[in-house]
Amino acid sequence: MAEPLFKRLTLIGIGLIGSSVARIARERGDIAGEIVVNARSQKTLDRVVELGFADRVEIDPGRAVEGADCVMLCAPVGAYAAIAEAIAPHLMPGAIITDVGSTKQSVIRDVGPLVPEGVHFVPAHPVAGTEYSGPDAGFTTLFQGRWTLLTPPPGTDAAAVAAIETLWQRCGSMVECMEPAHHDRVMAIVSHMPHLIAFTICGTAVDLAGETNADVLQFAASGFRDFTRIAASDPVMWRDIFLNNREALLEMLARFTEDAQAMARAVRWGDGAYIEDKIERGRAIRKSLIDLKQA
Amino acid sequence: MAEPLFKRLTLIGIGLIGSSVARIARERGDIAGEIVVNARSQKTLDRVVELGFADRVEIDPGRAVEGADCVMLCAPVGAYAAIAEAIAPHLMPGAIITDVGSTKQSVIRDVGPLVPEGVHFVPAHPVAGTEYSGPDAGFTTLFQGRWTLLTPPPGTDAAAVAAIETLWQRCGSMVECMEPAHHDRVMAIVSHMPHLIAFTICGTAVDLAGETNADVLQFAASGFRDFTRIAASDPVMWRDIFLNNREALLEMLARFTEDAQAMARAVRWGDGAYIEDKIERGRAIRKSLIDLKQA
Numbered sequence: 001m002a003e004p005l006f007k008r009l010t011l012i013g014i015g016l017i018g019s020s021v022a023r024i025a026r027e028r029g030d031i032a033g034e035i036v037v038n039a040r041s042q043k044t045l046d047r048v049v050e051l052g053f054a055d056r057v058e059i060d061p062g063r064a065v066e067g068a069d070c071v072m073l074c075a076p077v078g079a080y081a082a083i084a085e086a087i088a089p090h091l092m093p094g095a096i097i098t099d100v101g102s103t104k105q106s107v108i109r110d111v112g113p114l115v116p117e118g119v120h121f122v123p124a125h126p127v128a129g130t131e132y133s134g135p136d137a138g139f140t141t142l143f144q145g146r147w148t149l150l151t152p153p154p155g156t157d158a159a160a161v162a163a164i165e166t167l168w169q170r171c172g173s174m175v176e177c178m179e180p181a182h183h184d185r186v187m188a189i190v191s192h193m194p195h196l197i198a199f200t201i202c203g204t205a206v207d208l209a210g211e212t213n214a215d216v217l218q219f220a221a222s223g224f225r226d227f228t229r230i231a232a233s234d235p236v237m238w239r240d241i242f243l244n245n246r247e248a249l250l251e252m253l254a255r256f257t258e259d260a261q262a263m264a265r266a267v268r269w270g271d272g273a274y275i276e277d278k279i280e281r282g283r284a285i286r287k288s289l290i291d292l293k294q295a
Numbered sequence: 296m297a298e299p300l301f302k303r304l305t306l307i308g309i310g311l312i313g314s315s316v317a318r319i320a321r322e323r324g325d326i327a328g329e330i331v332v333n334a335r336s337q338k339t340l341d342r343v344v345e346l347g348f349a350d351r352v353e354i355d356p357g358r359a360v361e362g363a364d365c366v367m368l369c370a371p372v373g374a375y376a377a378i379a380e381a382i383a384p385h386l387m388p389g390a391i392i393t394d395v396g397s398t399k400q401s402v403i404r405d406v407g408p409l410v411p412e413g414v415h416f417v418p419a420h421p422v423a424g425t426e427y428s429g430p431d432a433g434f435t436t437l438f439q440g441r442w443t444l445l446t447p448p449p450g451t452d453a454a455a456v457a458a459i460e461t462l463w464q465r466c467g468s469m470v471e472c473m474e475p476a477h478h479d480r481v482m483a484i485v486s487h488m489p490h491l492i493a494f495t496i497c498g499t500a501v502d503l504a505g506e507t508n509a510d511v512l513q514f515a516a517s518g519f520r521d522f523t524r525i526a527a528s529d530p531v532m533w534r535d536i537f538l539n540n541r542e543a544l545l546e547m548l549a550r551f552t553e554d555a556q557a558m559a560r561a562v563r564w565g566d567g568a569y570i571e572d573k574i575e576r577g578r579a580i581r582k583s584l585i586d587l588k589q590a
Contacts, residue, residue: 186510194518202577204551215481223489231577239570256499276534282497282526
């Protein structure tokens with residue numbers, strides 16, 4: 001077996017992504033010699049001990065990162081600033097701090113200034129997930145065939161970037177570097193706006209009065225059901241994503257709203273050709289996805 | 296084996312729903328003694344012959360319904376008026392005409408006045424589907440555990456309603472009667488609006504310029520992918536649904552747009568509590584669906 005990539009990997013937060021990384025690292029053996037897990041609650045850490053994918057659990061984030069050559073932030077992005085403040089004095093010189101957050105400009109804004117001299121900062125985003133959360137939700141095949149996007153600030157140590165790239169490759173992921181602002185725009189349209197819309201449509205349905213509401217649940221067979229699956233995702237994680245990718249999300253939502261209003265106008269005025277053309281475009285993008293094996 | 300429910304069942308249109316009904320009727324034997332299929336194109340009928348689930352195919356709709364004691368319209372709802380006009384003079388006294396359309400007020404409006412004296416009209420809607428279409432797309436388990444909604448106009452012959460109820464039960468479906476206007480409102484929120492939104496978001500993504508568009512396809516892992524699946528549905532069928540459930544669809548879309556704008560405002564002004572509360576509601580409705588075994 002290859003030498004482990006890191007001597008000690010500390011995971012700050014242990015939800016779907018963090019616990020998947022821990023499970024993979026535990027199973028493979030070539031990612032980390034030791035896996036340390038930190039979480040905010042003792043209850044979560046007790047569950048991690050039961051699940052058996054950590055070598056050590058630690059309730060204090062400062063102590064959790066001591067001696068770690070890789071620290072991965074796996075908490076909601078809104079908690080990053082406070083976490084960075086708590087761990088910064090305890091980071092080992094030469095250590096790499098990385099993360100898995102879905103917004104990258106905010107992470108660079110919140111964490112970057114707190115990274116001590118001699119510590120390498122490699123922001124990352126594995127584009128993978130399910131609607132489940134918590135340490136029980138992780139599984140070892142989550143990242144297979146998926147992309148992980150790295151957004152290292154200019155001047156980041158090349159060896160540190162290469163190490164994080166190797167980590168994600170060993171997790172089964174394909175890796176690509178990207179400008180943080182570009183990352184945030186792309187994610188706004190492929191992930192953040194679809195989630196905002198799914199959450200919203202579920203709320204709209206719940207708000208319908210009495211009898212209709214019950215029927216909404218009973219007859220949710222097609223269409224709506226898929227939205228509720230997306231909408232079942234973790235509220236705090238998504239709240240933080242929305243608040244930390246505000247500009248790109250609002251731009252994409254404005255574009256979408258214009259397009260939805262144009263569809264509404266076509267429905268109102270009976271413009272069948274317009275409607276059919278728009279639906280055909282949806283089919284085309286689906287076909288492209290299938291060709292790219294991302295469907 | 297039980298006596299077949301109908302001597303001759305004629306299906307007008309043979310897409311996902313029609314070809315599923317034909318496959319079930321062929322497999323069970325207790326739904327129809329003879330299955331006649333009509334479609335607009337000889338190419339489709341040739342394919343039906345190859346697939347082997349029809350006893351007879353017939354390009355002329357009038358001839359197709361001759362001698363049938365049950366005629367089921369399985370075409371896009373926008374074609375119903377022309378079909379009804381073509382078949383009305385050929386319907387057998389005592390026959391039942393039924394359908395599978397997703398809008399019910401429009402079907403009663405378009406078909407009702409053309410139904411001859413002595414022929415029974417039982418509008419129906421099996422709430423089931425996939426994103427695939429055409430005679431190859433059907434399968435025998437499509438309706439299992441799903442609802443079929445009947446919207447018979449006042450005074451419809453009770454035996455005719457009971458026969459259509461039995462037909463759908465033999466297809467594996469649960470059956471319920473509903474007011475047509477109520478049906479159209481419920482479907483607007485659970486099915487028609489989610490589809491309109493999925494079509495729209497795919498168009499919005501396609502319209503993004505150059506590089507972003509390619510990245511949209513490459514990184515469509517979560518959220519967006521589910522929308523493209525919904526958006527891959529048949530364009531003509533959905534165009535007709537939107538145009539024939541205009542009022543309810545526009546009302547639901549207006550409600551949704553208000554709610555989406557409220558979310559946008561919360562994102563802009565950093566109102567995390569509002570966002571989190573709305574997301575929690577989405578989770579609640581998902582949980583209700585799982586409890587109802589509709590998820």
